[in-house]
Amino acid sequence: MSHQTMNIYNLLIASCLCTFFTYVSSDSPEALRDRVTDLPGQPDVSFKHYAGYVPVNKTNGRAMFYWFFEAMSLPNQKPLVLWLNGGPGCSSVGYGATQETGPFLVDNKETRIKFNPYAWNKAANMLFLESPVGVGFSYSNTTSDYKEIGDDFTARDTYAFIQKWLKRFPAYKENDFYIAGESYAGKFIPELAEVIYDKNNDNSSGHIKLKGILLGNPETSEAEDWIGWVDYAWSHAIISDETYGVISRSCNFSTNTTWDVKECKDGVDEVLKQYHEIDIYSLYTPKCVGNSTLNSSVGLRRFKTNLANLNMMPRLMGGYDPCLDDYSRVFFNRADVQKALHASDGVHLKNWSICNDAIFDNWLDSKPSVLPIYKKLIAGGLRIWVYSGDIDGRVPVLGTRYCINKLELPIKTSWRPWYHEKQVSGWLQEYEGLTFATIKGAGHDVPTFKPSESLAFFSAFLNGSPPPLTR
Template identity: 50%
Template sequence: MEIISRVCLGLVVFILFSQVILNVAAVINEEQELDRITSLPGQPPVKFSQFSGYVTVDEQQGRALFYWLTEATSNSVTKPLVLWLNGGPGCSSVAYGASEEIGPFRVNKTASSLYLNKNSWNKDANILFLESPAGVGFSYSNTSSNLLDSGDNRTAQDALVFLVNWMSRFPQYKYREFYISGESYAGHYVPQLAEKIYDYNKATSRPSINLKGFIVGNAVTDNYYDNIGTISYWWTHSMISDATYKLIMKTCDFKADKSSEQCDKAVSYALDYEFGDIDPYSIYTPFCKPNNNSVGSVRLKNTLLRRRVSGYDPCTENYAEIYYNRPDVQRALHANSTGIPYKWTACSDVLIRNWNDSATSMIPTYKKLIAGGLRIWVFSGDTDSVVPVTATRFALSHMNLTVQTRWYPWYTGGQVGGWTEVYEGLTFVTVRGAGHEVPLFEPKRALLMFRNFLGGKLLPSKS
C-alpha cells in the first residue's frame, strides 16, 4: 500500500507540475499572440510570421524599446536569429534596415502600400529590427531627460536587457544561433552589445543568448583613423581641392576632443562650396532634392569629424515617414500605444545633438571579441564618403591582425562584387558600387555576403 501511495503521490505532483508548465506556456503564447502582426496596410500576402511591440528595459524610468520581428520565409525554426541595428546615433532600424535595406517590404511612392524586397535577409534568417535607444522611432521613455542624456553605455545595457526580456517572451529563440548586424554608428552599437552579451554569458551558468558573431557595415570604428580616412577619401575622389585638403590636415587635430575654429571653417568650406549638390552617402548616384518636409536631410555639417549620421537620404525615406505616421499602420504594428508626444521620424535630431558618451575607439573591443572566438565580418560600400572604405581600412590596419587569405576580388553573377581579405578572427569585405546603405544599393551582393557570413564561408573567387 505504501508503494502505491508513493506512486499516486508522484503522479499527482507530476500532473500539477505539468499543469504549471502548460499555464506558463499559455501565458507566453498569449504574449506572443498579442504582438502578432496579422497584416500591415497595403501589404502583399506572405507566408512568414511577423511580430512587433514593446519590451520594457527600465521600469523605474519607463523606457521601452520597439521591435519588429520578421521570421524566415521557410524553415524558421531551424534558422538563426539576427538582430539589426541602425546608427545615428538616433536613427531608426524600421526606417532604414527594415524599409530600405534588408527587410521584406518596401514602401511605395505614395506611401499607400508595400511591395516585396526580392533580396530580403529573412530568406536566410529570422530578422529582429530594434529601434534603439529610447527616443528613436517608436521607442520611448517616460523620463523626458533620457532624450538628453543618452549615450553608448546606456544604449548597450538597454539592448542587453531588451534581449533577455524579449527571449523570455519568445523562448523558442533561447539558445538559437544569434548574430548582430548593423551599419554606420552601429559600428559602436554592435560590438558594444556583443561585448555586453559576451560578459553576460561568462557570468551566467546557462546563458540564453547563443551569440556566434556579428557583421557590421560602413562602421564608425576609431575617431582618429576614421577622420583621417574620410578626408583622404574626399581628396582622392576629387571632392575637395588640394588647398582645402592641405588646410584641413593642417588645422584639424583629429586626436583632440573638440575641433578648432579653423578646422571647422575648413570643413564647412569643403561641404558648402566644394562638394556641390551630391549625396555624400552615395557620391555617384542622383540625390533626392530636399524639401521643407524632408526628414532625411543630410546632417553633415554638425556631425562629420565627430559623429556620423546613419541613413542615406533618397526619397524613400520620405515615403517611410508618411507610412509609419499613419494611424492604421501604427495600430497594425502595435506601435505608439502610449501616445508619444512627437511624430515618428527616421532620425531623432534631439538624440543626435545631445549624445552623452561615445567611445573614441572600438579597436580594444574588437580585440577582446576576436580573442573570445566570435565570427566577425566588417564590410564597406565603396561609394560612401561619410564613413568611407578608407576610414575602415585605416582602422583595421592598426589592429595588426595576421592575414589568413590575401586580398582578392570576389564575384557574383560573373562580375566583381568587391574585394576581401581574411584575417585571424576577422573578415573584411568591400562591396563594389554600394553607398552607405550597402543592401539598398547592391541588394544581391549584400545578400550573398550575408549568406556566406552565416555559413562561415569565403566569398567566391572567379575560379
C-alpha cells in the same frame, strides 16, 4: 502493412505532429498579442511577423519597439539576427526593415510597401530594434533619461531588451545569435557584443548564443575615421588640393583640441560644404531636391554637428533613393499602420520620425574607438566580418581600412575579388579573426544599392565561409 508496422508508422506521425504543434504553439501570450495580421498593403507571405513594445526599465517607464520577421523557411533551425542602424538616433525600422534588409520595403508609389525578393529573412530570423529610447516608437516616461543616453546606456538597454524578448519568444533562445548593422551601429554592435560576452562568461543572466557580428560601413575609431573621411573626399575630387593641404597641416584628429584650431575647422567646414551639394552617402546618384510628389525636404537639410562632442562625425541625410526617408515618414505615421504594428491604438498616434535630432545633439558618451573591443571579441572566438560600400563618402572604405590596419592582424588570405552571379562584386581579405570586404558600386546603406549581392554576402557570413572567390 502489418499491425506492428502500422503502430510504428502511427507513432512516427504522432511524434512529428507533436514536434510541429510544440513549435507552432511555442509563442507566449505576449508574442501572440504582437502578431501582425493586418498590415495595410502587405504582400501575401507564408512567414509570420510580430511588432510591439518590450519594457526594459519599468521604474522609469522605458520601452523599446521592435519588428520581428520569422525566416521564410525552417525558422526554428536558422539563426536569429538583431539588426541595428546608427545615427545615433536613427530608426532600424525606418531604414533596415523597410529600406534595406526586411521583406517589406516602402515604395515610392503612394508610400505603399512592396515585397523584397532579397530580404535577409530568407537566410535568418530578422529582429529590427528602434534603439535607444527616443528613436522611432521607442520611448521613456522619464524625461531625464534622454539626457543620459549614450553608448553605455544604449548597450545596457539593448541587452535588457534581448533578455526580455527571448522570454517572450522562448523558441529562439537556443538559436545561434548574431548582431548586424551599419554606420554608428559600428559602435553599438561591438559594445553590445561585449556586454553579452561578459554576461555569458560570468553567468549573471540568461545565456545568449552569440556567435558573431557583421558591420557595414561602420564608425569604428574616431581618429582613423576622420582621416579616412578627408582622404576619401580628396581622392574622389570632392575637395581641392588646397583644402586638403589646409586640413593635413592643421588638423590632428587624435585630439579634441584640433577643433580649437580655426584653420582646421574651416577646412573641415569646406568639406561639409562641398558634400552638401551632393549625396554624401552615395556619391554618384542624385539627391532629393524637393521635386518628389511628397515635396521632400530631406535633401535640403543642412548637415548636423554634435556641438557637445565635436569628435563625433557629422550627420547628413541621404541615400540611394534620397526621398525614401519621406516615404517612410508618411507610412509610419499612418493610423492604420501604427495600429497594425501595435505602435499605437490608431487614434492617439505617435509622431514617428526616421531620425531624432535631439538624440544626436545630446549624445555625450561616445567611445573614441571600439578597436580594443574587437581584440577582446576576436580573442573570445567570435566571428567578425566588416564590409564597405565603396561609393559612400560618410563612412568611407578608406577610414575602415585605416581602422582595420590599426589592429595589425596577421593576413590569412590575400586581397582578391569575390563574385556574385559571375561578376566581381567587390574585394575581400581574410585576417586572423576578421574578414573585410568591399561591395563594388554600393553607397552607405549597402543592401539598398546591391540587394542580391548583400543577401549572398550575408548568407556567406552566417555560414562562416567567404563568398565565391572565382567566377
